Amino acid sequence: MALFLHNDTALLIDAIKSSAAQAILVTGELGAGTLEVAKNIAGSSLIDIIQPTDIKGAIDTEKGAVRIVQIREMSERVQTTSQIIETVIIDGADTMGAPAQNAFLKLLEEPRKNLRFILTAHSSTHLLPTILSRVQKVPLRPISQEQSENLIHDLKMTDSRKIQQILFLANGLPAEISRLATDDHYFEQQITFAGDSRIFLQGTIAEKTVVANRYHASRAHALLFLAITRRILSHSLNAKPS
CATH class of the missing domain: 3.40.50.300 (P-loop containing nucleotide triphosphate hydrolases)
Structure with a gap:
């Protein structure tokens, strides 16, 4: 590829x-x-x-x-x-x-x-x-939306809802797009992380504490959680009018 x-x-x-x-x-x-x-x-x-x-x-x-x-x-x-x-x-x-x-x-x-x-x-x-x-x-800079869509096309994806989820989760990271498209377990894990990230960014102090404690024991999961949290923040900042 x-x-x-x-x-x-x-x-x-x-x-x-x-x-x-x-x-x-x-x-x-x-x-x-x-x-x-x-x-x-x-x-x-x-x-x-x-x-x-x-x-x-x-x-x-x-x-x-x-x-x-x-x-x-x-x-x-x-x-x-x-x-x-x-x-x-x-x-x-x-x-x-x-x-x-x-x-x-x-x-x-x-x-x-x-x-x-x-x-x-x-x-x-x-x-x-x-x-x-x-x-x-x-x-390495993130690839464009068009390049991301072309990569997904090369990966033979047809599920339009999942395609949009992958485009959002990966945010222009080609290796992440490939992994999300080919590893169902990883995809579901990232969906869970994204949900927790939204709670961590927008929830109450009590809800944020629960999320933080959830990732306290696993450095690997904590790093993945932080990575997707950064991407969600990037999406939010890019979506705001200048």
């Missing part, structure tokens, strides 16, 4: 692809498709993807972290110089703690020929300034 990008984002990515950037940071909110964009930039040069794991080493993109042992192991794997460009993606780079970031920083400070890194993050605020100063930044 084609990659759906905001026109400005597409132009920036084309420029990045033709550059000699050693490190690239792709940022976007949850559902923007940062990993898919990173893969697109890497193309056939991709040799490794490092993702957040739990303490046992199992991939966990919701609650895990990119750990120092992963950075050290990757560093050993890429020591041999290649005659062609090789790319390593660090997905969820903003989950790295200080030790992992410092280990990665050494790779940037002592660059290997023909080795490129692409980092993805939902927020750059947790990354060290010394890392941020060494990366080319690619912020």
Whole structure:
């Protein structure tokens, strides 16, 4: 399936692809498709993807972290110089703690020929300034309403009510549109989150407290709830006349 990008984002990515950037940071909110964009930039040069794991080493993109042992192991794997460009993606780079970031920083400070890194993050605020100063930044902007509708058409959706719900819930985030359209359980979960978000934004203090307590125990659910709350606020602000 084609990659759906905001026109400005597409132009920036084309420029990045033709550059000699050693490190690239792709940022976007949850559902923007940062990993898919990173893969697109890497193309056939991709040799490794490092993702957040739990303490046992199992991939966990919701609650895990990119750990120092992963950075050290990757560093050993890429020591041999290649005659062609090789790319390593660090997905969820903003989950790295200080030790992992410092280990990665050494790779940037002592660059290997023909080795490129692409980092993805939902927020750059947790990354060290010394890392941020060494990366080319690619912020992902939401796609247009027309692009969103074209993506839904490509996904063969016909339920007009569900289509409108997805357009509202995703708010221009292509990966979110795809997931909502193909994962019924996730779709129903997001509908529930959206209902809770409206109560949290418009309800009484008692109702807001009930909602807040509902998400207190699960960081993963809390992050999803906050993400959809931001989208609802964005819809409300955009709907108001200037």
